[in-house]
Amino acid sequence: MSHTDYGETEAVFTPRPDLPPPASTVGLVGWVRSNLVPDWFNGAMTVLAIIALFMVIPPIINWTLLDAHFVGDSRKACKPNVQIIRDKVTTQGTMPDGSTIEVQATADRIVIPEGVTPNVRWERKMVEGVVRAKGREYAKVVVEKDVVIEGACWVFVGIRFDQFIYGFYPREERWRPTAVIGIGLLMIIYALTDGLPHRGRVAMFLLIPFPVIAFFMFSGGVFGMPHVDNAKWGGLVLTIIISSVAITGALPIGISLALGRRSQMPIIRWFCVLVIEFFRSVPMITILFMALVVLPLFLPAGTSFDQLLRVLIGVTLFVAAYTAEVVRGGLQALPKGQYEAANALGLGYWKMMRLIILPQALRIMIPAIVSLFIGIFKDTTLVQIVGLNDLLTMVQLAVTDAQWIGLSKEGYFFCGFVFFIFCFSMSRYSMYLERKLHTGH
Amino acid sequence: MSDSAADIDVDQSKLKISDEIAIQINAMHKWYGSFHVLKDINLTVNQGERIVVCGPSGSGKSTLIRCINRLEEHQQGQIFVDNVELTNDLKNIDTVRREVGMVFQHFNLFPHLTVLENCTLAPIWVRKMPKAEAEEIGMRFLETVRIPEQADKFPGQLSGGQQQRVAIARSLCMNPRIMLFDEPTSALDPEMIKEVLEVMIQLAEDGMTMICVTHEMGFARKVANRVIFMDQGEIVEQNEPEEFFNNPKSDRTQLFLSQILSH
Ligand SMILES: Nc1ncnc2c1ncn2[C@@H]1O[C@H](COP(=O)(O)OP(=O)(O)O)[C@@H](O)[C@H]1O
Ligand SMILES: [Mg+2]
Numbered sequence: 125m126s127h128t129d130y131g132e133t134e135a136v137f138t139p140r141p142d143l144p145p146p147a148s149t150v151g152l153v154g155w156v157r158s159n160l161v162p163d164w165f166n167g168a169m170t171v172l173a174i175i176a177l178f179m180v181i182p183p184i185i186n187w188t189l190l191d192a193h194f195v196g197d198s199r200k201a202c203k204p205n206v207q208i209i210r211d212k213v214t215t216q217g218t219m220p221d222g223s224t225i226e227v228q229a230t231a232d233r234i235v236i237p238e239g240v241t242p243n244v245r246w247e248r249k250m251v252e253g254v255v256r257a258k259g260r261e262y263a264k265v266v267v268e269k270d271v272v273i274e275g276a277c278w279v280f281v282g283i284r285f286d287q288f289i290y291g292f293y294p295r296e297e298r299w300r301p302t303a304v305i306g307i308g309l310l311m312i313i314y315a316l317t318d319g320l321p322h323r324g325r326v327a328m329f330l331l332i333p334f335p336v337i338a339f340f341m342f343s344g345g346v347f348g349m350p351h352v353d354n355a356k357w358g359g360l361v362l363t364i365i366i367s368s369v370a371i372t373g374a375l376p377i378g379i380s381l382a383l384g385r386r387s388q389m390p391i392i393r394w395f396c397v398l399v400i401e402f403f404r405s406v407p408m409i410t411i412l413f414m415a416l417v418v419l420p421l422f423l424p425a426g427t428s429f430d431q432l433l434r435v436l437i438g439v440t441l442f443v444a445a446y447t448a449e450v451v452r453g454g455l456q457a458l459p460k461g462q463y464e465a466a467n468a469l470g471l472g473y474w475k476m477m478r479l480i481i482l483p484q485a486l487r488i489m490i491p492a493i494v495s496l497f498i499g500i501f502k503d504t505t506l507v508q509i510v511g512l513n514d515l516l517t518m519v520q521l522a523v524t525d526a527q528w529i530g531l532s533k534e535g536y537f538f539c540g541f542v543f544f545i546f547c548f549s550m551s552r553y554s555m556y557l558e559r560k561l562h563t564g565h
Numbered sequence: 566m567s568d569s570a571a572d573i574d575v576d577q578s579k580l581k582i583s584d585e586i587a588i589q590i591n592a593m594h595k596w597y598g599s600f601h602v603l604k605d606i607n608l609t610v611n612q613g614e615r616i617v618v619c620g621p622s623g624s625g626k627s628t629l630i631r632c633i634n635r636l637e638e639h640q641q642g643q644i645f646v647d648n649v650e651l652t653n654d655l656k657n658i659d660t661v662r663r664e665v666g667m668v669f670q671h672f673n674l675f676p677h678l679t680v681l682e683n684c685t686l687a688p689i690w691v692r693k694m695p696k697a698e699a700e701e702i703g704m705r706f707l708e709t710v711r712i713p714e715q716a717d718k719f720p721g722q723l724s725g726g727q728q729q730r731v732a733i734a735r736s737l738c739m740n741p742r743i744m745l746f747d748e749p750t751s752a753l754d755p756e757m758i759k760e761v762l763e764v765m766i767q768l769a770e771d772g773m774t775m776i777c778v779t780h781e782m783g784f785a786r787k788v789a790n791r792v793i794f795m796d797q798g799e800i801v802e803q804n805e806p807e808e809f810f811n812n813p814k815s816d817r818t819q820l821f822l823s824q825i826l827s828h
Contacts, residue, residue, distance in 0.1 A: 464636055465673035465732075469687035469739060470662040479690060484677050 188537070191245060191275025194282070199528060202277035204244040207235040208270070217255060217263025227263050229255045234270040246272045280531045281538045284522045288538070291358015291513045297350065301361045304338045308368070316553065331372060354432045358513030360542060366439060366514070367501045373440035374500075375493075378447025383477065385452060396448070403445030408503050411438045412510045435507055443500050450492045454485035487561060494554035498547045515539060568783035569750070569758040570766070575787045579770040582790060585612040586648075587743055587774045588633060593642030595628060602628050603639070604798045610776065612742070615769050617785040617806075618778045620795035621821060626778040629795070630745045633776070634665040647742065663691065666736030670748040672728045674720035680707065680731050681716040684738045692739070699738070706734040710764045726757025730764055737768075744768065746777040780825055786810065794818045 161167035193202040210230045217227035234246050249271050257263040281288070290298050308330070314320060315327040342365070345351035357365065384396035403411065415438030416431070423429055458481060466476040486493075505516040513521075519539045523532040588610040595603040602625050610616060618626045631637040632644060635651050635658045644651045646661045675683050684703035688694040694702075707713045710730035712723075720728055729749055736744060746765065750758040762784050769775060769788050779785070785792050785806050792809040794802045794817075802809070802818045813819045 459671075459673075461669060461671055461673035462675065465667075465669065465675070467636060468634055468662060468665075468667040469735070470659060470691040471687065472659075475690050479686060480675055484675075487677065 187274065188276050191273050192278055193243065193275060194278050196279040197283065199277070199280070199531075201279045202275075204242075204272050205237075205240055206242045206244065206246075206272075207237055208272075209233045209235055213267060215265055215267060217257055217265045219257065219261065219263050225257055225263055227255050227257050227265060229253065229265050229267050231267045232269045232271070234272070244272050244275070246270050276534050276537070277531055278534065280522070280528050280534050284518075284528075284535075287359060287522065288515060288518050288542075289360045291362055291518055292356040293352060293358065293361065294350075294356070297344070297352055300341045300344070300349065300352075301357075304341045305361065305364055308334065308338065335369070335372065354430065357432070359518045360515045362507075362512060363501075363504050363514045366436065366504045366507060366512075367497070369436050370439045370443045370500055370504075371497050373436075374443035374447045377440065377444035379451050379482065381444060381448035382451035382455060385448065386455065399441070400445045400448050403442050404449065408439070408442055408506055409509060411442050412506060414438065416510050431510070432512065435510060435512060439500070439504070439507075443496065446496055447493065450489050450496060451485065453492070454489035455481065457488055458484055490561075491554045491558050494550055494557075498550050501546060501550070502543060515542060568781075569755065570762050570781060570783035570787055573759065573763055573766055573787070575766055576770055579772075580613075580615065580788070580790070581772060582611050582613040586610070587612045587614070587646070588776075589643075589645040590633075591643045593632070593639050593644060595632060595637065595639045595641075602798050603632070606642070606800060608793075608800065610743075610774065612774055613772055614791065615775045615789045616777065616791045616793060617789040618776065618793045618795060619780055619782075619785070619821070619825075620801075624795045625798040626795050627747050630667075630747055630776055630778060633743075633745060634662055634667055636667075663739060664741055665743045665745060666739060666741035667745045668729070668732050668736060668747065668749045670752050672720070672725075672732045672752075674728055674732055674735070676720050679717050679719055680712070680723070683720065683731060684735050687735070687739050702738055703734070706737040707731070709737065709767070710734045711760075724757060725753045726760045729753065729757075729761045733761075733764055733768075743774045743776070746775065746779065748778050748780075750779065750781060782810070782826065794821065796821070 160170040195201065209232070211233045213229055213231050214226060215229055217225050217229075219225055236242055247270070248268055250266050251269045251271070252264065252266050254262045255265055286295070286298070290301060293301060311326050311330050311334070315323050315330060317323070340346050341349070342357065343352060343354065381396045381400055384392045385400065387393045387396070406414075412435060415434040419434050419437065420429055462480055462484065463476065466480045471479065504514055507514055508517040508520075516539055519535040522528060523535040586609060588608070590606050590608040593603060593606040594601070606629060618629065620626055628637055632639050632651075633646060639651075647664050649657050649660050649664075651657060651661060674680075675686070678686065681700060681703050684706060685696065685699035688699040688702060689696055692699075704713055704716065707716055710733055712727055712730055712734075715723060715727060715731070720731065723731065733744075733749075749765070750761050753761065758781070762781065765775070765777070765784070766788055777784075777789075789806050791803055792806050793800055794809070794813075794815075796817050802813065802815050804812075804814075809818075810822065813822055
């Protein structure tokens with residue numbers, strides 16, 4: 125840095141104490157000002173949003189928690205235990221021509237039987253209705269009534285919970301899927317946590333031997349575990365099986381397809397282009413039907429081929445085609461110099477890909493791949509149409525059960541909640557990674 | 566033209582050339598599609614020579630040195646490196662790439678690996694060296710380029726000059742007999758050019774065969790034993806540095822020199 129000469133005068137620098145930042149940028153007031161009301165338009169939007177939240181949130185909380193029924197062993201537990209009596213009242217009715225007339229109407233009154241603590245809340249409301257007045261004419265009336273506030277019947281979900289999770293997997297064998305998924309989840313969390321030792325090995329274990337172990341645990345027939353036909357696998361467990369097989373299978377296949385698409389050899393290149401473009405241009409539902417109907421045509425006659433396996437192959441290839449395009453994008457994003465430096469050092473194609481190119485490309489692609497996987501986790505609900513009993517199917521079966529008719533809200537709410545938990549955690553993880561990639565190296 | 570090599574001392578007695586031929590290029594041509602980028606290149610480089618290649622942008626300098634380690638393929642003529650001919654034979658390409666190190670204008674370090682890992686990668690995976698030994702060698706060459714203390718950082722945390730020195734160390738770890746430099750200092754700020762040139766001069770003093778595309782004329786005068794001028798895909802003129810700069814023969818060379826020296 126050049127030194128500036130000010131001549132005779134000697135500038136003396138005395139630091140002054142720092143001023144505090146202006147009040148408008150710190151604290152609650154500052155936060156509110158900069159985030160909620162930066163200008164009149166956004167201020168208005170904030171007000172509208174607050175009003176909308178006030179309208180939506182309390183009823184949801186009331187229904188799901190405050191007025192909900194949690195304990196019990198049958199539908200009875202959700203029935204109000206108070207008595208509803210029809211009272212006769214005399215009131216004013218309005219005739220169609222606008223004249224008023226005295227009419228008899230009924231009004232519900234809630235009575236608490238002796239020794240009973242009411243299990244519901246109710247409110248007295250002005251309810252409009254019509255009553256018969258003179259002969260064939262009707263009059264409008266407004267009567268004050270007691271109305272029971274509806275709450276969710278979680279008893280239903282509780283009783284059906286095991287079926288939602290395990291489908292028709294035999295009760296006494298359910299520890300097997302529980303163990304596999306529990307251990308698998310723990311290992312995934314371990315492998316994704318920064319700074320733990322041997323993360324790579326845990327990940328390798330998850331990718332190679334674990335699926336085989338998982339298969340034998342689910343299917344049984346070895347080590348004295350009774351065989352469980354995969355037609356009985358279902359519920360959330362099946363949803364997890366399909367999506368994890370599709371995801372773990374799609375990564376290597378998708379990477380291979382992406383590399384093949386950039387190959388120098390025309391036959392390989394065209395083959396990969398064909399596979400990728402085919403699976404990307406056909407809807408998942410079509411793929412599922414084709415897996416059922418078309419796949420057997422390619423197999424020797426007489427081979428019976430498992431339904432679930434066919435669906436797994438179809439879904440995996442479907443996801444692989446999308447993964448391939450994401451990977452291709454990642455490969456294109458890498459500067460040519462990386463390939464050249466690797467070549468100049470004498471690394472061959474496979475070592476270059478494994479050590480230099482893919483680690484960098486995959487890092488760039490993680491967010492895109494995770495959102496792809498979130499999509500596929502939700503799309504597994506489509507397997508219902510080819511007769512597999514995933515979580516959504518189990519819920520639908522339960523809500524159409526005569527014993528629980530009318531409780532579809534609870535069933536779908538639960539189903540949505542489970543999907544939300546899974547997808548939201550994946551999405552949070554991907555956001556975390558993105559932030560890490562921006563700040564890291 | 567600034568001369569960043571001006572105040573670096575070169576021990577001329579250490580710069581020795583042997584009679585052994587390191588690189589031989591015979592009547593070599595290369596085309597990009599229909600564009601004739603290299604025309605009838607003939608060049609013999611002995612072990613221990615330091616050759617500076619200069620010429621206007623687009624004249625084919627990069628392409629020429631990239632043909633020597635087969636980052637580019639030539640279509641006619643022959644290239645021998647240490648008596649191994651570069652053909653489509655992958656084994657030959659492999660042998661040559663082990664003998665030839667390359668340093669790029671934009672460093673091309675591997676950003677996902679630490680400095681030391683950048684250095685040990687090729688020894689471990691190409692030379693099948695045990696990790697500990699590779700790390701020892703890596704540290705040794707990081708000392709040669711004077712940044713052993715940066716070994717555990719990532720390339721993105723280093724300055725341009727430091728990155729280029731790591732790139733040189735990375736090449737040296739493969740123990741090459743020949744080093745190719747493609748404008749190693751032209752992406753660097755002036756104050757960093759010198760630290761890279763110092764390392765290159767040290768390599769020359771250690772007897773490395775070097776072909777260097779550069780416009781650092783001070784470096785050419787002090788270190789090179791031959792300067793090659795290229796224009797439009799041809800080697801127009803080559804000579805010892807003093808003769809080349811003081812007595813250029815062709816008009817094109819004179820024009821080029823007058824342009825870069827007047828800066
Ligand atoms: N991959 C390529 N495809 C087509 N033309 C190229 C390619 N690489 C370089 N060229 C052309 O070849 C000529 C020589 O390039 P290059 O060797 O990089 O020149 P220099 O290094 O002397 O500036 C330039 O005209 C350039 O546009
Ligand atoms: Mg160039």
